[in-house]
Amino acid sequence: MRHPVTRDGRYFVVRGRLWRMADPSLPEERRASLTRELMAARRAVGVALRSGGTAALRDARAAVDRAKVALGERGPVWWDDGAPDLNRKLVRNTPYAAWFEALGAGPDGT
Structure with a gap:
């Protein structure tokens, strides 16, 4: 995978931000x-943006x-251990900060 994935498999990192992974079950x-x-x-979003169709975009x-x-x-x-959802949070402001820093990854997560 191009972007690092947290050890628990819950998130991957892009440009220093956590993004939730799909449910592995x-x-x-x-x-x-x-x-x-x-x-x-997603393709339909692009078409709607190019055509200017407000209803289609919605x-x-x-x-x-x-x-x-x-x-x-x-x-x-999708997990059941009570851990909070950190989707879209900056990794540096989460419990994953030390893990990410230890990777030596750049700001884009690579």
Whole structure:
């Protein structure tokens, strides 16, 4: 993987920010299907942005959100140990700061 993943597998880091990983308990077929839905929704966002369609953009962004929630990347966390959700937080402001610094990774996480 191009971006470092936390040891617990909950997040990957891009430009110094944590991003939640997909739920590892999802069956591979389901994950692949949801990933295809997510990519199609992201393409629809691009089309809507280029065409200036406000309703289309709203719908496409909602589709992205639905796919990300279904994948476990947004919405309720997929772990059950009570740890907080640190999605989108700067890694330097989280309990993962020392781990990330020890990697010697640059600000883009690589």
